[in-house]
Amino acid sequence: MATRSSILLYDAMTVTYALSVLLYFIDFLQHKRMINRIAFGLLSVVWLMQTVFFLLRMKEYDYLPVLTHFETLIFFSWILITFSLVINFFYKIDLFTFFANVVGFAAVALDTFTGKGAASVDVKLQGDLLFIHITIAFLSYAAFAIATIFSIMYLIQEKLLKEKRWNTLFRRLPALDQLDMFSFRLIVIGFPLLLIAMILGAIWYKIQFGRFLFLDPKPLVSLLLFVLYGLYLYFRVAWGWVGRKSAWLNILGFSGVLINYLFVGTFFSGFHRW
Structure with missing residues (x-):
């Protein structure tokens, strides 16, 4: 079973991700530069949380965590966040970051139905x-x-x-x-x-x-x-x-x-x- 620390980290990551996507949605409607910057900062925090979560899960189960349905969806979300951060850094395409992370958050939300403590x-x-x-x-x-x-x-x-x-x-x-x-x-x-x-x-x-x-x-x-x-x-x-x-x-x-x-x-x- 997953440790309490990794479960709490996952929950915190999910909430932060939801808040980031919400702020990107507000920016999509109103185009507020400050809101966009906060959303981007929160998204960077989500990327860091997911990276730490992978490391914790790797330590818990002693394998690269990409085997279960739960793990692959998180990994997919992590890749999308990574790409969106890189593309936004080089090309400044804010709307792409928003659309990409709607998909990424959908993967995380779907993961809540598979169980955070999915066994190896x-x-x-x-x-x-x-x-x-x-x-x-x-x-x-x-x-x-x-x-x-x-x-x-x-x-x-x-x-x-x-x-x-x-x-x-x-x-x-x-x-x-x-x-x-x-x-x-x-x-x-x-x-x-x-x-x-x-x-x-x-x-x-x-x-x-x-x-x-x-x-x-x-x-x-x-x-x-x-x-x-x-x-x-x-x-x-x-x-x-x-x-x-x-x-x-x-x-x-x-x-x-x-x-x-x-x-x-x-x-x-x-x-x-x-």
Whole structure:
């Protein structure tokens, strides 16, 4: 079981995260510089709390905490916060930070239903290759998530342009070509990471159980998602798909990622249920 200190830290992190997202929402509505700075400061504190929480959990269970459903959602949230802090530092895209951490906080909120004291998995499922497989898989998910956020921002900005609404929201969004390029570059990062994660997962399962996992729904859907993102890159490079078409294809791909993780792996997979 998790220690009292790690549980209290998790609760404090959740409350701080909620307050940060709330302040970002107020800034989204009113664009107050002071509120934005406070929200950014609280988000930095959340990142620090999550980092310490990972270290405490690693000490408690003596493994890298990315094995349980609870741990992977926290890890996913931590990656999103890390990316949003870095991108905001270099590019000053406040709205991206807000949108990214709505997603990150949703992952933390979902975690409250899985239990903060989720036990470690069976020792036979542990091993360096498995840790690497899961870590790389969630790095790819995070890249796809952030790419999707930029695609959604692209569609919003495009709609404002078509309607000639030169409001505050329009002025706070980056240019269309910048949003499109950010999204594309993140897919270029996430696509090979997904491939590597799939290969490592297949190798680990073969070593562990002496056979390949062919017919389990989750790897099958992962393969379909890999093909979908491959088509995105192909259409982008060979056919010149940019803007709206690639944005919607990107959103479709990440919707599949969410369905695969939250539903296929949980309710239909015979193996990916820990």
